[in-house]
Amino acid sequence: MVGSTRHTDTDDFTPSEIAAFRAETPGCRSVVHLNNAGAALVAKPVLDKHVAHLQREADIGAYEAARAAAGEVRAVYRAFAELLGCSPQEVALAPNATWAWSQAFLAMPLQSGDRILTAQSEYVSNYLAYLKRAKEVGATIDVIPNDEYGQIDTNALLRAIDERVKLISLPHVPTNGGLINPVAEVGRIARAHGIPFLLDACQSVGHLCVNVDEVGCDILATTSRKFLRGPRGMGCLYVRKRWIERLEPPVFDPQGAQWVSSDQYLLRPDACRYETWEYSVAAALALGEAVRRANAIGLPRIERRLVGLAATLRGNLNAIENVTVHDLGAHKGAIVTFDVNGLPAEAAMAALIARGFNVNITKPAFTMLDMSRRNLPDLVRASVHYYNTDEEIDAFCAEVATLARAPQHE
Numbered sequence: 159m160v161g162s163t164r165h166t167d168t169d170d171f172t173p174s175e176i177a178a179f180r181a182e183t184p185g186c187r188s189v190v191h192l193n194n195a196g197a198a199l200v201a202k203p204v205l206d207k208h209v210a211h212l213q214r215e216a217d218i219g220a221y222e223a224a225r226a227a228a229g230e231v232r233a234v235y236r237a238f239a240e241l242l243g244c245s246p247q248e249v250a251l252a253p254n255a256t257w258a259w260s261q262a263f264l265a266m267p268l269q270s271g272d273r274i275l276t277a278q279s280e281y282v283s284n285y286l287a288y289l290k291r292a293k294e295v296g297a298t299i300d301v302i303p304n305d306e307y308g309q310i311d312t313n314a315l316l317r318a319i320d321e322r323v324k325l326i327s328l329p330h331v332p333t334n335g336g337l338i339n340p341v342a343e344v345g346r347i348a349r350a351h352g353i354p355f356l357l358d359a360c361q362s363v364g365h366l367c368v369n370v371d372e373v374g375c376d377i378l379a380t381t382s383r384k385f386l387r388g389p390r391g392m393g394c395l396y397v398r399k400r401w402i403e404r405l406e407p408p409v410f411d412p413q414g415a416q417w418v419s420s421d422q423y424l425l426r427p428d429a430c431r432y433e434t435w436e437y438s439v440a441a442a443l444a445l446g447e448a449v450r451r452a453n454a455i456g457l458p459r460i461e462r463r464l465v466g467l468a469a470t471l472r473g474n475l476n477a478i479e480n481v482t483v484h485d486l487g488a489h490k491g492a493i494v495t496f497d498v499n500g501l502p503a504e505a506a507m508a509a510l511i512a513r514g515f516n517v518n519i520t521k522p523a524f525t526m527l528d529m530s531r532r533n534l535p536d537l538v539r540a541s542v543h544y545y546n547t548d549e550e551i552d553a554f555c556a557e558v559a560t561l562a563r564a565p566q567h568e
Contacts, residue, residue, distance in 0.1 A: 171463050171544060179545045190550045193516040195333065195361055195493045195541035197383040197390060200444070201451065208389050208444035215440070224439045231439065234446030240453050242378070242396055243369035247428040250395040251445075252379075253437055255360050256283055258395035259379035261432045262356060263287055263327070265405035270296030272324040277302055277310040277339060278527045279332035284358060285526070288327075297324075301527060308486025312343045319351050326353055330368070331361035334520040334529060334537065335495045336468065336485030338366065345374020354401060360384060363394075364448075365464055365492055367457045376401050382441070385464075385492070385543065388448035392441040397429045407432050460544055464492040467542040467551065474555040480562035484537055495520055495537040498562050503536035509561055510538075515554050 180186040185199035200208075214223040224231075235246040242249070252258035264287075268274070274288055278301055288299045302318060305311035310328060326348050330341050341357060348355035357375035362368055364385030370378060378396040382388030397405070406425065407414060413435035416424045425431045452460065472494050476483050480499045498506050503519040510517050520539045522529040540554070 170459055176545065176547065180547075183545050186545055189514055189516050190546070190554060191516045192540040192542060192546065192550075192554060193518045194543040195384060195539060196518045198364075198385060198387040198543050199545065200387055200389060200448070203451070204388060204444050204447045207447040208440050211440035211443050220439075227439055227443060230443055230446070234442055234449070237446050237449040237453060238394055238396075241363070241368075241449050241457070243371055244396055245399065248396055248399055248402070250397070250429040250432040251437060251442055252393040252395055252433065253391060255358075255379050255381035255393035258393040258432070259284065259356070259358060260287060261407050261409065262377045262379065262395060262397065262405070263325075264291070264408040265432075266325055266354065266356075267405075268295050268297045268324055271322055272297045273320075273322045274299050275302055275315065275318055275323055275326045276300075277328040278304050278531065279310070279329055279334075279337060279339065279525060280327075280527060281329055281333055281358065282524050282526065284327065284329070304486075307488040309337055309339050309488060310344065312340055312347065315344065316347055319347070319353070323351070323353055325356060327356040327358075329358040329361070330373075331359075331365065331491050331493065332525055332528070333361060333493075334525045334539070335487070336472065336490030336493055337487035338362070338489045338491050340488075341373050341375070348376070349374050361493065362491070364452055364457075364460070366461050370396055370398070382445045382448070386445070386448050386452060387543070388445040389441045391438055392445045394445075395429065395432055397432065402429055402431070403427065409434070411435050455544075463544045464542055465490070467544075467546055467548075468492045468494055470548065471540060471542060471551050471555070474551065475558060478555065478559045478562055481558060484532070484534060492543070493539060493541045495539050496558075497535065497537050498558065501561060501564070503538050506538050506558075506561060510554075510557060513557055515557060 182202045183199050185191055191199050235249045238249045239246040274297060291297055292299055302315045303311050331338055345355055354376045356377045359368055359378050359380040363380040376398045380394050382392035383390045411434050413433045414426055414431040418424050472483055475481050475496050481496055483496045485495060507517050507519050518539045519536050521536050
């Protein structure tokens with residue numbers, strides 16, 4: 159592609175490794191998958207693990223298969239603990255990230271006058287929960303302004319702290335652009351003031367190095383299907399040990415508590431108090447396989463490659479006439495959002511998908527505070543993973559350039 163740039167100085171994946179990753183990823187044979195922030199392509203070993211347990215359920219029964227897989231399920235907690243730098247006792251599995259996040263958020267004992275601090279880049283699901291809780295208990299939601307890079311202003315956050323602040327909650331990587339929020343600084347502020355810090359890490363775990371002690375979060379929720387390359391229908395919740403027994407889940411069943419007498423129950427002492435008994439064992443085992451693979455590759459290497467590929471994509475899109483990239487942040491990650499002037503995002507997405515390029519769109523209703531403030535329309539969202547190649551990015555940008563030259567721009 160004319161004007162193509164490469165950002166490979168920090169890419170330590172060898173061509174043979176990338177070829178191997180692509181060979182074990184069936185989807186790479188049929189599409190150029192740039193919708194990894196939506197759901198990444200699973201590797202064949204992850205798929206095999208998922209299907210094998212479903213087959214076992216069909217062969218011997220679901221309860222019996224679960225008992226047979228109990229040791230493998232316990233290993234999933236250990237793999238996640240290695241990924242996040244925590245104890246397996248601080249990890250809970252969930253049917254999805256929304257459930258995981260909501261279990262933690264609703265456990266917070268908010269009262270009238272309490273303040274929730276969040277960011278302008280907050281996601282719709284989380285903000286809806288704030289609104290509902292504020293309406294129910296009389297809490298208030300205070301949105302911290304952005305700094306000059308478009309990320310949460312940590313100086314403004316510090317100034318906003320008072321005795322009524324009972325929760326700091328924000329996304330690590332928002333859904334609608336390259337932004338990576340400075341969460342380690344947020345964590346330092348939260349710790350210094352004894353305020354719990356809830357982190358939505360759906361777009362960062364498997365994408366960036368996320369060590370809960372370095373980040374300083376007390377609670378973290380993430381998903382299986384995005385950058386971890388696991389199956390749909392699974393999520394994970396981390397709760398720091400000192401917060402486990404201080405918070406009571408809003409919903410629990412015999413997985414999380416014991417019914418010890420007619421008028422008493424006893425919650426589990428670990429993070430599994432946030433779990434429910436019914437979940438997909440097959441999906442959990444497949445997620446465990448995906449997490450082990452990420453650990454084996456190494457998140458520092460994965461982060462460098464994703465950031466480098468996205469920088470290449472962002473730079474090349476910026477060079478195309480009639481294309482505008484709308485990413486923010488002093489440090490940018492694997493998500494790139496853009497528009498082709500005069501072409502609705504839905505139409506651009508449909509055209510790209512028809513040509514074999516998987517992308518998605520992000521709407522103002524998903525991150526209303528940010529996109530409304532910037533007066534943005536629906537945007538095309540392209541997100542890379544380590545199995546993507548420079549050649550795929552070149553082909554994609556060439557197709558975008560063709561769309562940008564279409565008659566509606568003349």
